[in-house]
Amino acid sequence: MSSVKTSPAADAGLTHLAVSLRGVTKTYDNGVMALGPFDLTVRKGEFISLLGPSGCGKSTVLRLIAELSAPSSGIVRVAHREGVVQPGHGIGFVFQEPTLMPWTSVRENVRLPLRLAGVPKAEARGRADAALASVGLADFADAFPRELSGGMKMRVSLARALVTEPDILLMDEPFAALDEITRFRLNNDLLALWRSLGKTVIFVTHSVFESVYLSQRVVVMTARPGRIQADIRIEAVEPRGEAFRTSTAYGDYCRKVSDALAPSYSGQPLL
Numbered sequence: 140m141s142s143v144k145t146s147p148a149a150d151a152g153l154t155h156l157a158v159s160l161r162g163v164t165k166t167y168d169n170g171v172m173a174l175g176p177f178d179l180t181v182r183k184g185e186f187i188s189l190l191g192p193s194g195c196g197k198s199t200v201l202r203l204i205a206e207l208s209a210p211s212s213g214i215v216r217v218a219h220r221e222g223v224v225q226p227g228h229g230i231g232f233v234f235q236e237p238t239l240m241p242w243t244s245v246r247e248n249v250r251l252p253l254r255l256a257g258v259p260k261a262e263a264r265g266r267a268d269a270a271l272a273s274v275g276l277a278d279f280a281d282a283f284p285r286e287l288s289g290g291m292k293m294r295v296s297l298a299r300a301l302v303t304e305p306d307i308l309l310m311d312e313p314f315a316a317l318d319e320i321t322r323f324r325l326n327n328d329l330l331a332l333w334r335s336l337g338k339t340v341i342f343v344t345h346s347v348f349e350s351v352y353l354s355q356r357v358v359v360m361t362a363r364p365g366r367i368q369a370d371i372r373i374e375a376v377e378p379r380g381e382a383f384r385t386s387t388a389y390g391d392y393c394r395k396v397s398d399a400l401a402p403s404y405s406g407q408p409l410l
């Protein structure tokens with residue numbers, strides 16, 4: 140894609156950055172201006188959340204980073220593992236729906252990206268099993284999706300995104316459809332994975348509480364066309380856990396993020 144530079148990251152000043160969007164706008168063919176101008180930099184290994192009202196362009200930002208869509212103007216850069224900025228590589232995508240193939244096993248679902256990439260079967264099987272183990276589903280490789288709970292299906296979807304060992308994980312409201320208890324568990328498991336794997340995570344959510352719990356930075360977007368309303372650093376003790384969820388600091392951050400979101404609604408603070 141012409142808007143994505145392919146020069147070495149060091150030359151492009153991206154040494155410590157995983158993603159950079161500069162002056163990015165997106166107007167769809169139907170004339171809807173979804174985004175921008177939008178500027179965002181994400182450091183390698185950082186966990187950020189994008190939060191904003193429905194239709195403000197959060198998914199559009201992820202699609203631009205993944206090169207599933209091209210910007211109307213501006214520059215999108217994605218730094219690859221080798222320090223070279225390459226389009227479309229090293230990215231895993233997790234959607235709200237797990238979208239598993241119902242006719243085949245959990246292992247085959249996770250193996251799919253490797254099969255498409257031509258990875259030999261035995262190697263792909265081993266990597267799929269390792270990815271399943273990393274999300275706590277080592278014992279379910281031979282199960283079929285219909286045998287799994289909603290939370291387990293989402294774990295499979297996460298394993299499928301991790302199996303190619305991407306540097307960057309894009310997550311588009313992955314836990315929105317889950318009950319709160321399952322969501323809390325998956326939040327903790329995702330944080331544990333992030334700590335152990337060192338991925339860059341860009342996480343889209345509608346939940347103030349989830350964004351504060353998970354992220355090092357919460358980027359609050361304005362209503363469409365989405366721009367940055369606030370970029371809030373969450374300086375919480377690590378590792379986070381239930382003590383953080385019930386702490387005064389957590390409540391204070393949630394209020395701060397809610398206040399930043401408030402102009403997108405009726406002008407009233409949410410908390």
Ligand SMILES: Nc1ncnc2c1ncn2[C@@H]1O[C@H](COP(=O)(O)OP(=O)(O)OP(=O)(O)O)[C@@H](O)[C@H]1O
Pocket residue numbers: 167168169171172173191192193194195196197198199200363
């Ligand atoms: N392919 C498309 N063609 C036309 N308009 C689109 C397309 N994709 C998204 N839009 C519009 O662009 C705007 C931003 O959409 P996007 O899905 O990025 O927002 P979002 O913040 O992720 O929304 P939500 O929180 O409801 O999922 C919306 O008004 C949407 O209707």
